[in-house]
Amino acid sequence: MKREPIAGAGAGVGVRVDPETLRVRTLNSHQLLRGGDLQGANQPAHLEGTELEQYVQERVVTTTLDTAVAWARSNSFFPLAFGLACCAMEQFHAAGPRMDIARFGFEAFRASPRQADLIILAGRVSIKMAPIIRRLYDQMLEPKWAISMGACCSSMGVFNNYALVPSDKFMPVDVHVPGCPPRPEALMHGVLKLRKMVQDDPDMSWRERYGASGTEEVLPGA
Amino acid sequence: MPDATGLELIGQELGDAVLDTVFFRERATLVIDPPSVRRVLAGLREHGYSFMASLHGVDYYPEEPRLGVIYELLDMSRVDRIAVKLRLPLDAAEVDSAMPDLPQDPGWPTANHQEREVYDMFGVVFRGHPDLRRILMPEDYEGHPQRRDFPLGGEPVLFTFNDTDLPRSSA
Numbered sequence: 001m002k003r004e005p006i007a008g009a010g011a012g013v014g015v016r017v018d019p020e021t022l023r024v025r026t027l028n029s030h031q032l033l034r035g036g037d038l039q040g041a042n043q044p045a046h047l048e049g050t051e052l053e054q055y056v057q058e059r060v061v062t063t064t065l066d067t068a069v070a071w072a073r074s075n076s077f078f079p080l081a082f083g084l085a086c087c088a089m090e091q092f093h094a095a096g097p098r099m100d101i102a103r104f105g106f107e108a109f110r111a112s113p114r115q116a117d118l119i120i121l122a123g124r125v126s127i128k129m130a131p132i133i134r135r136l137y138d139q140m141l142e143p144k145w146a147i148s149m150g151a152c153c154s155s156m157g158v159f160n161n162y163a164l165v166p167s168d169k170f171m172p173v174d175v176h177v178p179g180c181p182p183r184p185e186a187l188m189h190g191v192l193k194l195r196k197m198v199q200d201d202p203d204m205s206w207r208e209r210y211g212a213s214g215t216e217e218v219l220p221g222a
Numbered sequence: 223m224p225d226a227t228g229l230e231l232i233g234q235e236l237g238d239a240v241l242d243t244v245f246f247r248e249r250a251t252l253v254i255d256p257p258s259v260r261r262v263l264a265g266l267r268e269h270g271y272s273f274m275a276s277l278h279g280v281d282y283y284p285e286e287p288r289l290g291v292i293y294e295l296l297d298m299s300r301v302d303r304i305a306v307k308l309r310l311p312l313d314a315a316e317v318d319s320a321m322p323d324l325p326q327d328p329g330w331p332t333a334n335h336q337e338r339e340v341y342d343m344f345g346v347v348f349r350g351h352p353d354l355r356r357i358l359m360p361e362d363y364e365g366h367p368q369r370r371d372f373p374l375g376g377e378p379v380l381f382t383f384n385d386t387d388l389p390r391s392s393a
Contacts, residue, residue, distance in 0.1 A: 128360045162367040162375030163359075 067199075073117075073143065074198035077191070080116035080136065081109040085123025087150040087181040094184040094191075106191055113139040118194075120187070121167050124152035124159050130170045137171045145198070147190050148173045151180045172210050224250050224304060232304070236265050251305040256317050262306060263293065263320055264327045271295035271304055274332040277320065279340035283370040287311040289344055293320065310346060319348035343368035 047055050083091055094101045101107050110116040113136045125133060137146065146167075151157030153167040154176045167173055174197065177190035224232060226245040232252070233240040239258035244251040254262050263274075273296045280290035293306040310317060320333040337348040338357040345366035348354055356363065365372055 127363070128358075156376055160376035162372070164376075166377075 070199050074195040076105045076108075077118040077145070077194075078108050078110050078116045079106060079118045079120055080113055080140070081111050082119060082136070083122045084125060084129070085150075085152065087122035087152070090181045090184050091120055091122040091149065091187060094187045096184075099184040099188055101188065101191070104188075104192065104195070113137070114141065116140050117142075117144045118147065118191075119144070120147045120149050121153045121173075122149045122181075124150075124157070124164050125167055126163050127165050130165050133167075134170050145174045145194055146171060147175045147177060147187075147194060149177045149187060149190070150182055151178060154178065172212070224302065226250075229304075232266070232269060236262055249305065250303075251307055253307045253309075256308045256310055259293075259306070259308060259320065260318050260324065260327060263295070263330065266295055266304060266306070270297040270300060270302070273298055274320070274330040275303070277330075277333050277336040277340065279344040279346055279368070281344060281368065281370045282309070289315050289346055291317060291340060291346060315345055316347045316349055319351035319354075321348070322350050322352060342366065345369065 083089075093099060095107055095109065106118075113119070117140060119133075119137055119140060121133065137144070148154045148167045152159055152164065154173075156164045156166055157180055175190045175194045177186055179186050182190075229243050229245050229250040229252070233243040236252070236254075239255050239262050240252050241255055242253040244253065252262065274293060275296045276292075276294040278292050278294075280292060282288055282290055287309040289310045289312060291308050291310065295304050295306065296302070297304075308317065319337055320330045321337060323329045333348075334351075334353075335357060337346075337351055338354060340346050341348060341351075341354055342356040342358050343366055355361070359367065367375070
């Protein structure tokens, strides 16, 4: 069976992915030290017994592919550069030097929904704007997430009148950040909550919560 | 502003079209008969008020006639302003548009979008407007939301204390 290394954790130690089960696994210590399909010549072949076990345990990470993928996704959201109202000012500041959203890997605000996987609804959503936002959301690549920022697009806030519509009415929302407007650190907290959600339970995405299974976008011929 | 006397003079010059003149807190206002709006505006343009700074609507509910349209004119060489008001009943909320160019009477381009807004928000129909559509609300919206008997809208906000009281959608 052909095995491709996808990650390494120190000299001579590798993580392997099994192409049949798509599970990431590591070779046990004997397989590792026997060389096998490992490259690298500087393995301490003289170790034995408990010393050998300890040597391997210190160098090997065992995980599942799902967890590894969720970890990667959750640490590099690509937010859509999109602001609706005053909340957008606070959103900009989350990317600014004081909050510096780049610390967590979310700084790549994309100008096109085709390149984004997170939309932050920063502001009030009017009835006329809602279909446009829905189109932007539909254009985003899956898996995708949405943060409703501020009182207006969660509960319509001070503009609770004929002109506005709450965002839950026309699209699935993962995290609501309260405030009027929320401070940048509140938005950071919301993004980190979303990161935790994606890391801990990737299945708890919007399809699960809104009972929308079967709406996945399928490529022609797939 | 023309002073109170100047306002009276302008009013007399325009004749029957002017129902009343109001000079209140240094603001000069002509209250006019709705059908003569184009004639009054043209007359004021000859006085130098050649720029329409604003056109807006009012709902005077529960007074009758309920709706009002207000034209704010500006004389840019003298920095002098005058307002023209007219009142319309709800069941005949129609007035000539100030926008299109007529023979001997050029129109007021400001009125284009602002008459659409007054139509959108108050339901005043401007006869002769070239493109009288809604401008702010969606095309298929029903009603005119700035009328004072229009329900405020919105919906109850879900808090933990009223979580059980609010109606839930069946979905």
